[in-house]
Amino acid sequence: LGNQMMACGGTMPFYAYEHIPGIDWLGRSTVGELSAKQVGSVAAQTGRNRVLTESFGCCGWDVSPRELKRILDWQFLGGVNVVCHHLLPSSEYGQRKRDYPQHYTPLNAWINKHFREFNDCYTRIGALIGNSEEVVNTCVLHPIKNAYCYFRRDIEAGYGIAELDKTFFDETEKLASEHIPHHFADETLLASMGSVKNGKLICGKCAYEYLIIPSMNSITSAALSLVEKFVQDGGKLLLLGKSPCMIEGKKSSVNLKSNCTLEQIKAAQPYSVNNAAIRTSMRRCEEGDFIFAVNPANEEQKFAINAANAKSVRILNPETLEVSLPLPLSRTLRAGQSALLFLCADKPETENAKPLVKTLLSGKVIKSSPNTAIIDSARYALEGEDFGENMSLIKIFALLLEKRYKGKLRLKYEFESRISPKDITLYAEDMNTEKVEINGVEVFSCGALKHEPMVKKFEVSKAVKAGKNEIVITLNYFQDENVYFALFGEGVTESLRNCMVYNTSLESVYLAGSFGVYPVNPQNGQTDKTLICDGFVLDNPKAEVTSLVSDGYATFAGEITLEKELEFEKEAVLELGGRWQTAEIEINGKTKTLLFDTATDVSDMIHEGKNTVRITASTSLRNLMGPHHFAPLDEPELVGPEFFNLSGSWKNGESALFRPTYSLVKN
Secondary structure (H helix, E strand, C coil): CHHHHHHCCCCHHHHCCCCCCEEEEECCCCCCCHHHHHHHHHHHHHCCCCCEEEEEECCCCCCCHHHHHHHHHHHHHCCCCEEEECCCCCCCCHHHHHCCCCCCCCCCHHHHHHHHHHHHHHHHHHHHHHCCEECCCEEEECCHHHHCCCCCCCCCCHHHCHHHHHHHHHHHHHHHHCCCCCEEECHHHHHHHEEEECCEEEECCEEECEEEECCCCEECHHHHHHHHHHHHCCCEEEECCCCCCEECCEECCCCCCCCCCHHHHHHCCCEEECCCCCEEEEEEECCEEEEEEECCCCCCEEEEEEECCCCEEEEEECCCCEECCCECCEEEECCCCEEEEEEECCCCCCCCCCCEEEECCCEEEEEECCEEEEECEEEEEECCCCCCCCEEHHHHHHHHHHHCCCEEEEEEEEEEECCCCCCEEEEEECCCEEEEEECCEEECCCCEECCEEEEEEEECCCCCCCEEEEEEEEEEECCCHHHHHHHHCCCCCHHHHHHCCCCCCCCCEEEEECCEEEEECCEECCCCCEEEECEEEEECCCCEECCCCCCCECCCCCEEEEEEEEEECCCCEEEECCCCCEEEEEECCEEEEECCCCEEECCCCCCCEEEEEEEEEECCCHHHHCCCCECCCCCCCCCCCHHHHCCCCCECCECCCECCCEEEECC
């Protein structure tokens, strides 16, 4: 509620005028139904069957397809059905790579192989939701107008309505956990398209038998008139708190009373589910009634469906469009999984659980993409000066911006190698570059990184030596005055600052080839999922790995194939742990892909006893691209440019948010 008040005073009335109403979902969180339920409610009330979400911004480079699935499932529950991805850039050049990732770029290994599969799946789910109607007999009066009475823009934490926000959140979560499908009714929209007919509250194209008023002190006169008429006409009303005591913010005598209970509303639903952790919605289409069930929890959940005349469910697989045989109404959903369950009256087939075999991303290395390393610190020398101390590029950049420097600039990148790699390539972005040298020898571009013409390629195998290596880039550094105005000017709006593009952006350089990248002085991070180190050193790659981060693939971004022996019974489900994007499991010449889940049934691939298993996994760009130096959090899950460059926090070359060590996500 607070964010809506701060931005526009309530979003729902706007949706009524949009041909394709939509929302923006930032980050990995799937907490609270409000955003998706608001837009889905108005779409149903106005007859819109396409509801848009812009999703995945700020998720960070490490977000997996399984987490993206969670984000979409959560919104599709509320009626969203069309996806606009954040972000499909034409290039990651310069500051673009830090623009609220993750991005769906060819540099992201899983995008090349499985992005079409991901999108096809959610296009199909979206089409099913868009061409069906939610079965809803309950409406919740939206309390945004009540928030008008208490909103304070000058109170940064919660805007003076934090308690209202929490109460409304708790009340709607209660309804969701009790599996009471509901829409929201906005008081502004009720005034223009609300009525009462035959004991039902009408809002546009929807009719509701039950009205729930959440804890709120103020109600509009138009809404109150409708509620009173609704009750007089036989409608069922439930107040979750006391009766409102104000009409449009003015103290008034309002005497609304409940005439039904939550249990009665629950009993009036066409189905029930016996697990509060599961979230569901029932929808009706030409093929019949189906329940969209989602498990947002981090643990497996068992549940049973009870619906009139239903003896079983047929499960639609949106990846293949296959429909299962009739299966029992008692179901299990693994963590983060969902199911499209079509109710049917047929006798269910017997369903037997299969043993779960767990493994990790480890084993003998069969093949991999070229290994990758980042160098994001340097010594810098202004025109006519000598090189200074080695420091992070983001610190150098902050100093140059403060000085408003213009002129020649030399950057000396340094890296340590315990070997002389036979195959090593340097990739460096064009920074108004005039010259590139490695260990005193000038090198010349021999092409560019595929899909990224501004990232120049240099073959340096003959120049790199065991020990300390130096890469010196000479460039012409400058910024337009408009850049300085956007950064430091008075009265600059966020929209103007967001449009700013640097004329010169200091960027990391990258190494790729046949070598290992090992963390220096690795330590445990803030969580068991992260690792902290002082830097990286190149060495020979290992033939077998137990951890990619620790065993030579610290900043690897690509595909790697590992092989191991696993013991199976006649039937099994194989689960792959750790952090990875997608994986292909090959056993006895048969292959299955892990895209939306960490486990798959391998019964038709295995024989009893030992089997050779090959796992080809794609890793994320996170450990290569960062953010590496954000001191407050090893791995933020709501990521913006400021987590990379710490913009706005630098003063005289120092920032309280910066740390020189590197944070990595464990594989």
